[in-house]
Amino acid sequence: MDFKQVGSKTVAREILRNVIKCNHCGDVIESKHAHDFKSCKCGCVHVDGGLEYLRRGFTNGEEDYEELSEFGKEFDIESLLHVAKS
DSSP states (O other): OEEEEETTEEEEEEEEEEEEEETTTOOEEEEOSTTOOEEOTTSSEEEEOTTTOOEEEESSOGGGEEEOOEEEEEEEHHHHHHHHHO
């Protein structure tokens, strides 16, 4: 699951693919499971987390990579918490 802010709400997203492309060497790297740390061939960026979480590493800044991850269902966290309490 990945989390993002949409207005004042927190939304959880199902991660289908955890993928980035290095903007320096052009490598497309994918992490397929938790702790599956992958680096591009030039070592400028890395990806980790598989379908459990998104972790990015970069040398200069976020402009070092292009995000190519794919997401499935989105869940409103507040709605999920309300259902869990009832």
